Amino acid sequence: MTYETNLATDQSALPPSQVFAALADDTRRDIFETLRNGPKTVTTIASGRPISRPAVSQHLKVLADAGLVTATPKGTSRLYAVDPQGLAPLRAYLDSVWGDVLGAFAAEVANQTNPSNQEDPT
Amino acid sequence: MTYETNLATDQSALPPSQVFAALADDTRRDIFETLRNGPKTVTTIASGRPISRPAVSQHLKVLADAGLVTATPKGTSRLYAVDPQGLAPLRAYLDSVWGDVLGAFAAEVANQTNPSNQEDPT
């Protein structure tokens, strides 16, 4: 098997609750995706949006706490940019789950001859 | 990484809001991770948890709506299991963002000659 078990790696992994919660909100994910095109200031982000500037600031704070974006003071304004390293934990978590799920799924399929199992072939 | 799967890496632009929201809650992610060890019934999941059984049912409904788990009727009980395909959109989205971020970050580094570049693509 090419995927390794997660017995030791998954518990040691940082719980990505904050990352998931940060990306769960539509507006926040929209802001995050806007930053994918390059760093922007708060007013710039707020200007193209139906919400107020403080709301954008609050959203950016959540994203920053989750480690998804970084703020760089630039004069009186702050330049927000996506932090690629902040995305790594989420990817690691997803990889771990992915491997487990594939393993469980393979085991499930392998046990399909067992009458106590009923899988839905897709 | 070598998880070549015949599971379609669906590049559908479906917004993964539901997936993120489903995995944002701690209890829900805990339930989801419990199912990684194999399919379980509602009462089984609820028995090892400080919340009531209806609460677990509601969480499972959210996970099912997000396409993360599937329910298989089995007598009077329902066997819940992780749906591997439900995870694909999230992975696709993450891959997309990852590429964009690396590109934008590289451009930023090229512009500012920032030495803090530490990319770790597998």
Next chain:
DNA sequence: ACTCTTCGTAAGCATACACTTACCGTAAGT
């Protein structure tokens, strides 16, 4: 020093969310 711009934070409010108990439908055992 004054002013202007930019931004974060505090206070308040409306809605969404996670949880509870109570209830009803359904499948299996006797």
Next chain:
DNA sequence: ACTTACGGTAAGTGTATGCTTACGAAGAGT
């Protein structure tokens, strides 16, 4: 048919969340 076990759903409640306006702090230009 009756009883038991399992589980989804409705109704209600407390808390979290996303938004607003109002205000204060800090740097840049005149």
